[in-house]
Amino acid sequence: xxxxxxxxxxxxxxxxxxxxxxxxxxxxxxxxxxxxxxxxxxxxxxxxxxxxxxxxxxxxxxxxxxxxxxxxxxxxxxxxxxxxxxxxxxxxxxxxxxxxxxxxxxxxxxxxxxxxxxxxxxxxxxxxxxxxxxxxxxxxxxxxxxxxxxxxxxxxxxxxxxxxxxxxxxxxxxxxxxxxxxxxxxxxxxxxxxxxxxxxxxxxxxxxxxxxxxxxxxxxxxxxxxxxxxxxxxxxxxxxxxxxxxxxxxxxxxxxxxxxxxxxxxxxxxxxxxxxxxxxxxxxxxxxxxxxxxxxxxxxxxxxxxxxxxxxxxxxxxxxxxxxxxxxxxxxxxxxxxxxxxxxxx
Amino acid sequence: xxxxxxxxxxxxxxxxxxxxxxxxxxxxxxxxxxxxxxxxxxxxxxxxxxxxxxxxxxxxxxxxxxxxxxxxxxxxxxxxxxxxxxxxxxxxxxxxxxxxxxxxxxxxxxxxxxxxxxxxxxxxxxxxxxxxxxxxxxxxxxxxxxxxxxxxxxxxxxxxxxxxxxxxxxxxxxxxxxxxxxxxxxxxxxxxxxxxxxxxxxxxxxxxxxxxxxxxxxxxxxxxxxxxxxxxxxxxxxxxxxxxxxxxxxxxxxxxxxxxxxxxxxxxxxxxxxxxxxxxxxxxxxxxxxxxxxxxxxxxxxxxxxxxxxxxxxxxxxxxxxxxxxxxxxxxxxxxxxxxxxxxxx
Numbered sequence: 001x002x003x004x005x006x007x008x009x010x011x012x013x014x015x016x017x018x019x020x021x022x023x024x025x026x027x028x029x030x031x032x033x034x035x036x037x038x039x040x041x042x043x044x045x046x047x048x049x050x051x052x053x054x055x056x057x058x059x060x061x062x063x064x065x066x067x068x069x070x071x072x073x074x075x076x077x078x079x080x081x082x083x084x085x086x087x088x089x090x091x092x093x094x095x096x097x098x099x100x101x102x103x104x105x106x107x108x109x110x111x112x113x114x115x116x117x118x119x120x121x122x123x124x125x126x127x128x129x130x131x132x133x134x135x136x137x138x139x140x141x142x143x144x145x146x147x148x149x150x151x152x153x154x155x156x157x158x159x160x161x162x163x164x165x166x167x168x169x170x171x172x173x174x175x176x177x178x179x180x181x182x183x184x185x186x187x188x189x190x191x192x193x194x195x196x197x198x199x200x201x202x203x204x205x206x207x208x209x210x211x212x213x214x215x216x217x218x219x220x221x222x223x224x225x226x227x228x229x230x231x232x233x234x235x236x237x238x239x240x241x242x243x244x245x246x247x248x249x250x251x252x253x254x255x256x257x258x259x260x261x262x263x264x265x266x267x268x269x270x271x272x273x274x275x276x277x278x279x280x281x282x283x284x285x286x287x288x289x290x291x292x293x294x295x296x297x298x299x300x301x302x303x304x305x306x307x308x309x310x311x312x313x314x315x316x317x318x319x320x321x322x323x324x325x326x327x328x329x330x331x332x333x334x335x336x337x338x339x340x341x342x343x344x345x346x
Numbered sequence: 347x348x349x350x351x352x353x354x355x356x357x358x359x360x361x362x363x364x365x366x367x368x369x370x371x372x373x374x375x376x377x378x379x380x381x382x383x384x385x386x387x388x389x390x391x392x393x394x395x396x397x398x399x400x401x402x403x404x405x406x407x408x409x410x411x412x413x414x415x416x417x418x419x420x421x422x423x424x425x426x427x428x429x430x431x432x433x434x435x436x437x438x439x440x441x442x443x444x445x446x447x448x449x450x451x452x453x454x455x456x457x458x459x460x461x462x463x464x465x466x467x468x469x470x471x472x473x474x475x476x477x478x479x480x481x482x483x484x485x486x487x488x489x490x491x492x493x494x495x496x497x498x499x500x501x502x503x504x505x506x507x508x509x510x511x512x513x514x515x516x517x518x519x520x521x522x523x524x525x526x527x528x529x530x531x532x533x534x535x536x537x538x539x540x541x542x543x544x545x546x547x548x549x550x551x552x553x554x555x556x557x558x559x560x561x562x563x564x565x566x567x568x569x570x571x572x573x574x575x576x577x578x579x580x581x582x583x584x585x586x587x588x589x590x591x592x593x594x595x596x597x598x599x600x601x602x603x604x605x606x607x608x609x610x611x612x613x614x615x616x617x618x619x620x621x622x623x624x625x626x627x628x629x630x631x632x633x634x635x636x637x638x639x640x641x642x643x644x645x646x647x648x649x650x651x652x653x654x655x656x657x658x659x660x661x662x663x664x665x666x667x668x669x670x671x672x673x674x675x676x677x678x679x680x681x682x683x684x685x686x687x688x689x690x691x692x
Contacts, residue, residue, distance in 0.1 A: 082407055088692065329676070
């Protein structure tokens, strides 16, 4: 089975979009394929968002004591000041170990259908456990985390407030869900593209609209659609032409590690393109630093159509219209250690 | 010359305080030795604080790309969410190297007469260069930093705005001064003790006022006075009794490394005690995690008077009154890399 055939179902579905396109205006086509980012954070299943919980989730997101060394927090690799990423090929974790894949943005991640490059977590609250427990990232265990938090009096009080009436509110489950609750607030509405989708045709420049047209016509939209302009499905990196090992290191077989089926070799979750001009470097390998290069590679590897310089420029112009209003985050005050807080293990 | 003799001048000066004390009320004695934290940040010499400069200084303070690895910022070790410290004995720097001394708080540091534990920097703008350039901390060079910032278009625009009319505003000198400008805003006014000093006698509890009295009577005030309740002079660690190597590692001779004079062996800047209940672990070695222990050690090593448990408790009660209003910091948006931004070197 060729890679193209593996994607057949999806390609066919999208042909419907292309056929309809002929009779539609550009904005109608766009509305068919994309959705604007809502103004309010979506609900996180299983835990109602109260102000006390969202604030506690923010504290935990910034809390370096969730790591074994007490130096690495969620925000270290997914900085709220850098569109939810770090500016590295792959992040640096516990004892300066390097991650194997580029840190995806946390911004708007709540709109992805799955988390991680290989989709191995179905939602943010499942994802949150990954870096916390990964020995090369934060290096903790659920038991360590609960023990530490229980020995920090300020957190004991905050968890009581967030879960009134509960006898033992400091659980790893709650930690994960609270972090997810805060992460769900990290959305970037009101990009020019969102305002365009909502009916303001002047919100995008002529160049950006031309780029949108090219994006639709060339077929980028087959993978990059929905609220996040991606993040909704999987695709082999190299549908048509397998990129060089510089961009696609052969040792990382992507979703194959999750499914163990041959047709998921080198398959990755399609990344969302929201705020993409802010989130270099690109690809799961983090090896493409230049957005124009990344777009050109997508042309040859995924579409089988080498994009000319003008087309790359046009698509990049469209991508600029995906930069939304960045969340304003007040740095949380983290409570001091108590007398029995376990010591860092750097 | 004994250590005690080396401090003779200061001890004599302070006797004046003690003699006068008999005729003074507690608040009068306190006002003689201490000053409240002002409500507005003090000026930084050599650079007028404009909103554009303070905001740019904040961006630089949070900017991991000032480090060689693009992962460590000022805020990594001096977190605005943790009273200006990290919760470690000594910080972790470039390639997981460990610093040799505990990271002092940046909060209210502008009121210290010198910076670093050994006072080797006279002011914040001189201090700022230290971690930036230290190979075991951020590991950069002035040239690297200037080159990186000049290759990030967002910074080019911000520096132009902060230094209107200047042809070449991105200089290492400006980077240092801008960081200092932001740091000078990190002050914590309105602690109970400040409100007490300003005339509200009910701002402190009876226990806290008792502790203040003990603090004055036992002579803690001889070293810990002024706005920062410290930070204004040097003292040997072990004026009376040299602490064990667990707290005072023998290889770090403190200010001796700056002055090379025998009488500055094991001399350190007296740390300020503002927000001290938030800034464990303690001492230049970061080896004392418990504030009661730290106070007790000060009694034996500096005062030659073993403090009994009640006295330690009373002093600790006073120290609680030194926790001020923590600065509210909105996380800055950091501009993305440009096409020619030098890559991180992790």
